[in-house]
Amino acid sequence: DYVRPIQELDRTAEIVFVPKSLKTYRVICKEPATLQYWQQYYAALLVRLMRSNACLRRHITLDNQRLSRSFCLEASASGNYATIDLSKASDTVSLQLIKRIFRGTPLLRALVATRSDRVRLPSGETIVTAKFAPMGSALCFPIECMVFAAACELAIARSSGRNTRYRVYGDDIIIHREHVPDLLRILDR
Numbered sequence: 001d002y003v004r005p006i007q008e009l010d011r012t013a014e015i016v017f018v019p020k021s022l023k024t025y026r027v028i029c030k031e032p033a034t035l036q037y038w039q040q041y042y043a044a045l046l047v048r049l050m051r052s053n054a055c056l057r058r059h060i061t062l063d064n065q066r067l068s069r070s071f072c073l074e075a076s077a078s079g080n081y082a083t084i085d086l087s088k089a090s091d092t093v094s095l096q097l098i099k100r101i102f103r104g105t106p107l108l109r110a111l112v113a114t115r116s117d118r119v120r121l122p123s124g125e126t127i128v129t130a131k132f133a134p135m136g137s138a139l140c141f142p143i144e145c146m147v148f149a150a151a152c153e154l155a156i157a158r159s160s161g162r163n164t165r166y167r168v169y170g171d172d173i174i175i176h177r178e179h180v181p182d183l184l185r186i187l188d189r
Helices: 033-052 054-059 066-078 095-101 106-113 140-158 177-188
Strands: 012-019 025-030 081-085 118-120 126-128 166-169 172-176
Touching (some): 033 054, 054 140, 054 166, 066 081, 066 166, 095 106, 140 172, 172 177
Parallel strands (some): 012 118
Antiparallel strands (some): 012 025, 118 126
């Protein structure tokens, strides 16, 4: 009686507002509990992957913003690096993009299976989403970091390939100034 087929799982997230500052709120989604457990599981796997992979570890640290903060201070002092803070970054990572990036990997199926595909608005209306994961999903932050790190890698490869140092923490990116034009074109696309 208590087990429903997976097709019948409720994949509807609910929009909620949480304080961002004293004056404003942040819009996030409360994910269905059935998905939250699996999202947490795969998020933990991604964290382990990023810690164990030398390239990813050099550019992304999910559980500690200290390295990004230090690099940001260094970037500000030297003037050689740009800091890019994207607005509404989680909204820019579409399901279609994730399907292209993770195509052929065992992770793709898990990422798609654990995402909410609808959102209930405060009005009660339910809409279908095209983005991969809303803020509130345990997979939003790690996948966002990986996507933006991939964009940095592509920007560096398209330009001189020198100055390969960058850091990504969520939607905060620090990268050498010479790569900024290419990076902005990639992010815009």
